[in-house]
Amino acid sequence: MRYPLGFIGAGNMSGAIIKGLLNAGTAPGDLLICARTQATLDTYQALGCATTLDASEVMRTCDAVMLGVKPQMLKDVLQPLADEAQAHQPLLLSVVAAIPATSIERWLGGNLAIIRTMPNTPSLVKQGATGLYANERVTDAQKSLAETTFAGIGRYSWVDNEADLHAVTATAGSAPAYFFQFAESMQKTALELGLTDAQSRTLIGQTMLGAATMILETDTDIAQMRKNVCSPNGTTERAIQSFQTDDIDAVVRRAMLACLERSEELSSELGDA
Structure with a gap:
């Protein structure tokens, strides 16, 4: 058969x-x-x-x-x-x-x-x-x-190109852990601010799901989506300014490049066996 x-x-x-x-x-x-x-x-x-x-x-x-x-x-x-x-x-x-x-x-x-x-x-x-x-x-x-x-x-x-799978690993394969790390950091602060574990988990998870759905189901540029949430001199703008002061782009870039480098190392180590 x-x-x-x-x-x-x-x-x-x-x-x-x-x-x-x-x-x-x-x-x-x-x-x-x-x-x-x-x-x-x-x-x-x-x-x-x-x-x-x-x-x-x-x-x-x-x-x-x-x-x-x-x-x-x-x-x-x-x-x-x-x-x-x-x-x-x-x-x-x-x-x-x-x-x-x-x-x-x-x-x-x-x-x-x-x-x-x-x-x-x-x-x-x-x-x-x-x-x-x-x-x-x-x-x-x-x-x-x-x-x-x-x-x-x-x-x-x-x-x-097969080599691009290293970039896929850095962008998607390992990326769920990036979002879990961000959610974990958010939850720690939410608990400090008085929300319960259940409340923070629901609010953070649903917000991440909603943002992801907007990325997938609209053609709006991701940077523009961020700008659309920020009212001038508002609460969201203040939070984003804090991220940018800490150079969030550089933090994310270093993490993704570290992931890609390790993926290349593993491919060489295991594939040449």
């Missing part, structure tokens, strides 16, 4: 993708899930998915294979599957951070269609932002499959 899509690794991100596909109407029996433990597979069997403990079965029977194991484990997982990959030539979609497509291709024997992806943790609540890169062997039909897959967990954006 053949399956349209299989998964090698069934951690949190793979699980979010699987649930997104099922919610979008994919038949459970069209998915073959491979994990290291039967306990994990039992969860997907209960949903009607096909399951296996044998990664070679996924490579052998699936038109497309999602790679979702830990970066440090990927080489050891893939190298024994090289013969199956060469014989059956599935599309490979990787959600594994830092590992270049060239390394995946090398470990599996070369000449394979590979789409690398950089999703982020809001994918777990179907609000993810995913960067996608396809090597030269990927067809338009295969790109469409990737788009359908990642549309089920949020929004996606293609990059033409």
Whole structure:
């Protein structure tokens, strides 16, 4: 039996993708899930998915294979599957951070269609932002499959150069933590000002959600949105002036560049293994 899509690794991100596909109407029996433990597979069997403990079965029977194991484990997982990959030539979609497509291709024997992806943790609540890169062997039909897959967990954006995934990591992959850090700082002050934990959490979370929705659903420049909230000599303007005095642009830039630099380091360390 053949399956349209299989998964090698069934951690949190793979699980979010699987649930997104099922919610979008994919038949459970069209998915073959491979994990290291039967306990994990039992969860997907209960949903009607096909399951296996044998990664070679996924490579052998699936038109497309999602790679979702830990970066440090990927080489050891893939190298024994090289013969199956060469014989059956599935599309490979990787959600594994830092590992270049060239390394995946090398470990599996070369000449394979590979789409690398950089999703982020809001994918777990179907609000993810995913960067996608396809090597030269990927067809338009295969790109469409990737788009359908990642549309089920949020929004996606293609990059033409694989190196740009480092920028995606700095802009989206790691960015949920930036917003959590900002929300955490806001909540600390809100508590000092007398609001409760529940009140501050609701107000901060809803405000961030509303601002994000405005960014996505209007064409207004983001800087103009900020200006639109600031009345001359008003409360918001005073707060923004405080941020600018502390050079918030430089703070954010340093953090994003540090993230990008570490992403490049990890890619070199893990991809050259």
